[in-house]
Amino acid sequence: MAPMSGRPVRGSKTGRPIMALLDLLGRRWTLRVIWELRDGPRTSRALREACDDVSPTVLQARLTELRQANLVGLERARGYDLTPLGRELLGAVLPLYDFAERWAAGALPRKG
Amino acid sequence: MAPMSGRPVRGSKTGRPIMALLDLLGRRWTLRVIWELRDGPRTSRALREACDDVSPTVLQARLTELRQANLVGLERARGYDLTPLGRELLGAVLPLYDFAERWAAGALPRKG
DNA sequence: GACTCCGCTATGAAAATCGTAGCGATATTG
């Protein structure tokens, strides 16, 4: 079941929105799918390629969850696309990109 | 293996920093652990309680990955704590909280 | 020594993810 406000959330007894969101984003490929939709709609197969040939089983599961959460939509002519709400989420995810660059420079292996 | 710049990244042929980061954050409990360290250090057991009694197997795996990635540190007196780099990541994750609140208001179930 | 809390591990069961193949529907082209 896709986590969503007002529904039971896996791994959280409070069910607060942030917990539902962290649950959703903590599933494999969820963040990646949102990321790969940043420049516009993609068909499911194009999305699969963009995600390094992720298994279609998982991709469909993620897309279904994201659609139920009203973050991603599907139109026959366009394919999968971020909803306005999904674009807001993307905006909240974009800071990760800049961080990743700093991280690459500063997280080189050192003794644990 | 914990994803890190310059190392092979699960599910990405490019190995770009953002891919390594999305891989790391897409593992269950990773985002939650970072979130629960936002107010300061915690012992592993306190962290386990804060994460709704997550299995210690996974918690230790996540903490090891986060330490190897230089995002979390461990000191005997304090427990686990975000490193300066980890605090930067937290800053990039905080926007998710505000989004989650809007999401809770606007993502109520509607027809598919 | 007895007690407590620490970080951490063992182990078998359950769940999630993977990899490959292919379905039915739709549109296009000859």
Add this chain to the structure above:
DNA sequence: CAATATCGCTACGATTTTCATAGCGGAGTC
């Protein structure tokens, strides 16, 4: 119409990850 191609999506067995419970050895305290 038949052949072809692409679409979203599913089946299914193998692999990997996560879970749940129990407990270890070390360090501090009394």
